[in-house]
Amino acid sequence: MPLINRSSSSIYWRIFSPDDRTRAFGISPAYEGTLVAGAQAGIGYSASRFQLEIRDRQPLSLIPPSRVLVPAGPPGSVGELHRASDMLEYMGGSELRLTTQERIDVPGFLPSTHGFRFANQFPANTAHVSVRVGNVVMAIGDAANGLCGGMVYAVRDHFHAGMAIPSHKAGPVSGVLYEYLVARLYDSFDGLGWTEYLRLMSPGCSAGERARTAYFSALPGIESDLRNGAPSPIGLVQVNTDDPFKVGNNHQVLVYGFERNGRRVRLRIYDPNHPARDDITLDFDTGATPPLFSYSVPPGGDGRIYSFFSHRYQQRQPPAANQIPPWVDFPFPSAVAEGANNIIVGNGWLGLLRIDSVFGNRFNGTLYGQPMEGEWNPGTRAIHFTRFLGPGYEQRYTGVLELDPETRSLTGRIAGSFQEIHDGVTGQAAYDWRAAPRLLVDGNGWQTELRLHRIDGDGSVAGEMYGDAVTGRWEHAAQRLHLTRRSADPNYAQEWTGRRTDGLTFAGDFQEIVGGVRQARQYRWMAFDQR
Structure with missing residues (x-):
């Protein structure tokens, strides 16, 4: 590791282990020496932890007396040598700078190829999500507020399993893929997830504790994951409040790259709020307290990031590709075309x-x-x-x-x-x-268009979806839509009932009718006018 004298005067240096005072005066050129202004020397020690002392001349010099410029400090006040490419620079006065240059990437991982194609956005009232703490169920809002933790865990699941990510361009609202994402959201709050958010978002949590959690707890865990070839899920603390119901205003992302330059650190991020972006980064200085985190996209929450922590991720096998209904692109018809x-x-x-x-x-x-x-x-x-x-x-x-x-x-x-x-x-x-001109329908994960050809004054409606005719009625007072889908098989039909939740968004359940008998199982469906 080179030591460079950036000052305008000559210096005398010595390096030793805090646990081995026998080297206090140095016993070889690798552990002590003199550097003129602008010069450098290779210094080293067998241990990775060291103490360095810099004087204006050797300790035995008497005229004038030797003066300590950078003291070694008490036991435990040490530097840390990461690798031979690290660099120590004496800047003059008492300033000593350690520059550590390092880059770690998860081989082959990029958000544009391994992340979901859809953003962390779901229609209003898309199934309420909550978490249980002891005997208390606490809401974090419906899926319209986001499934970031589930998406982050699912992306790592797929990467770990060597499976291609589903090709959907919009977030599912029902079916196998949706249930998997919700389940992984719950998983992301297991272990330390929920309690760490509550601890770090509390105004009673000091700036020093928030810095220590990010720098000395989360960062080593991230480095360990990346060195093992795995992207690392972290929780971003984005609110400063004791209100536990605002825990959902925080965020979860996936770190897949790491750069260190001295105290400056940059994390490369897959953010489910910004799909297919390979340029999202989180930058900070590990010497800054209170911590200052610079996020390259709007961070949400209170508009800043207060801290971050590592999640205790547990692998889960994603659903098989043949269990997930395929993505279907539906063209946008013109609303002002003749016959619309x-x-x-x-x-x-x-x-x-x-x-x-x-x-x-x-x-x-x-x-x-x-x-x-x-x-x-x-x-x-x-x-x-x-x-x-x-x-x-x-x-x-x-x-x-x-x-x-x-x-x-x-x-x-x-x-x-x-x-x-x-x-x-x-x-x-x-x-x-x-x-x-039409509503997009997601029925248990299967997508189609709902087109209505008739809505009469008495509320009766008629149209088509999934290529089959539908009839039903609209109840204005209850804001409820009832539809019956009849297939080519006279023994099979479906009954759909849903409530208008917002604008042209409807949510409800449907049941199958086989041979005139209504089946017990209910499936979720939603209809909305946008992807």
């Missing part, structure tokens, strides 16, 4: 926005069964149309056709507000509405 039947919900009322004819950017048709006409602007994607309910009574709808941020193409979804007009006077109240 858009499912619309306005102020809680479900209906159809039909486009019968299109003339350039203008169109007409029916809305909730009444005549409608309007136009849209391709440049601004603004849309407005009027529903004619009777003499002197109209509703005017304004909105925007939504754009996919990645493909920059129309998604088929429209959202906006409407107002009522009586005898030419516009009411002050404005009501939200949104519409889409």
